[in-house]
C-alpha cells in the first residue's frame with residue numbers, strides 16, 4: 405500500500421518510496437557518469453548541477469554576511485543578479501518539465517505515472533518559494549537602492565526565504581533525477597518517441 409499523500413509532500417519526505425525507484429535500480433547512479441549517457445539526460449544533470457551551484461553561491465553570501473565577512477552593498481551586487489538568474493532558469497525549467505517532458509514520460513512509462521505526478525506537485529511547492537524569493541528579493545533591492553535603513557531587515561527576510569527554499573529544492577532535484585535520468589537512459593528521449 406502506498407504512503408499517504410502528505411508523507412510524500414516535498415517538505416516531509418526524505419526520498420522517493422521504493423515503488424518509484426525501480427528505474428534507478430535498473431540504471432543506478434554509478435552508471436550515470438558514463439560517457440555513453442543519453443545527451444538529454446546529461447543536459448538534465450548539468451541543469452540541476454547549475455541550480456545546486458547557484459544555490460550554494462547564494463547560501464555562501466548569506467553565511468559571510470551573517471558572520472560580518474561581507475558588506476551589505478557588496479552582497480547586494482552579487483546576490484541580486486544570482487537570484488534573478490536562478491529564479492528565471494528554474495521557472496523556465498519547470499515549465500518545460502511539467503508542460504512537455506512529464507506528460508511524455510507518463511505516456512511511455514505508465515508504471516511511473518504516480519511518481520512523475522509527485523514531481524509535478526513538487527513544482528507547485530517550489531513555485532511558492534520562488535514567489536517568496538521574488539518578493540523578499542525585490543524588497544531588499546529597493547531598500548539598498550533607496551538607501552533605506554531597513555536594508556538589514558529586508559536582507560534577513562530574504563536570507564530566511566533562501567534557507568526555507570534550499571532543502572526542498574535539493575530534495576526535488578535528487579528525487580527527480582532518480583526517476584528521469586534512468587527513464588531517459590533506458591527508454592530514450594521521451595519527446596522523440
Ligand SMILES: [Fe+2]
Nearest residue numbers: 498501527580
Ligand atoms: Fe523539476
Ligand SMILES: [Fe+2]
Nearest residue numbers: 452497501580
Ligand atoms: Fe529538473
